[in-house]
Amino acid sequence: MVKIVVLRWGHRPQRDTRLTTHVALTARALGASGFILSDLKDKKIKETIEKVTKNWGGSFSFEMGIPWKKAVREWKAKDGIVVHLTAYGENIQSNDVLQRIKASERNILVVIGSQKVPNKFFSNAVSDFNVAIGNQPHSECASLAIFLDHFFEGKELTSSFENAKTMIVPLKRGKKIIRKGN
Numbered sequence: 001m002v003k004i005v006v007l008r009w010g011h012r013p014q015r016d017t018r019l020t021t022h023v024a025l026t027a028r029a030l031g032a033s034g035f036i037l038s039d040l041k042d043k044k045i046k047e048t049i050e051k052v053t054k055n056w057g058g059s060f061s062f063e064m065g066i067p068w069k070k071a072v073r074e075w076k077a078k079d080g081i082v083v084h085l086t087a088y089g090e091n092i093q094s095n096d097v098l099q100r101i102k103a104s105e106r107n108i109l110v111v112i113g114s115q116k117v118p119n120k121f122f123s124n125a126v127s128d129f130n131v132a133i134g135n136q137p138h139s140e141c142a143s144l145a146i147f148l149d150h151f152f153e154g155k156e157l158t159s160s161f162e163n164a165k166t167m168i169v170p171l172k173r174g175k176k177i178i179r180k181g182n
């Protein structure tokens with residue numbers, strides 16, 4: 001089973017806190033196994049994500065403060081590939097980039113930016129694939145969600161999360177939650 005970890009580069013403290021939290025929550029909910037907030041630390045985001053994981057289940061790693069170069073180097077040393085999501089990359093829908101990624105059968109580090117990313121990110125030394133979720137600029141959260149959904153072919157939407165303390169019972173109307181122990 002291929003493992004996907006998301007690396008968030010360029011987080012700006014305060015300004016990006018909510019969005020980075022949403023990116024990490026999206027990664028967890030849509031099938032990634034972990035998240036790296038590169039280059040700096042944000043205790044508040046880590047606490048939020050760990051609290052969600054404890055409550056809603058599954059295993060999801062959260063690391064922070066690792067320099068992005070080190071994270072990429074270590075990932076590649078373990079034979080993983082790096083997929084950089086960028087509006088300038090190969091369009092996920094109009095060519096076979098996703099098939100090529102899947103054919104590699106290797107674990108994937110998905111790199112997403114916030115502010116303008118260093119040019120190096122586009123190079124072979126960093127990214128094995130530069131993938132565009134359409135060639136219009138939009139959002140890191142939207143691009144990650146669509147990448148994961150295409151990668152897992154929608155199956156991630158029905159995953160169960162082991163050891164969940166809280167679970168939603170889907171209903172046509174209203175809200176129903178099961179809490180373990182109640």
Ligand SMILES: C[S@@+](CC[C@H](N)C(=O)[O-])C[C@H]1O[C@@H](n2cnc3c(N)ncnc32)[C@H](O)[C@@H]1O
Nearest residue numbers: 085086087112113116132133136138139140143
């Ligand atoms: C809000 S964008 C900022 C982009 C920045 N202004 C630049 O010129 O690189 C932040 C991140 O969202 C992701 N992103 C935005 N649009 C995308 C697209 N169409 N396809 C893939 N990723 C995208 C990229 O990871 C990008 O670094």
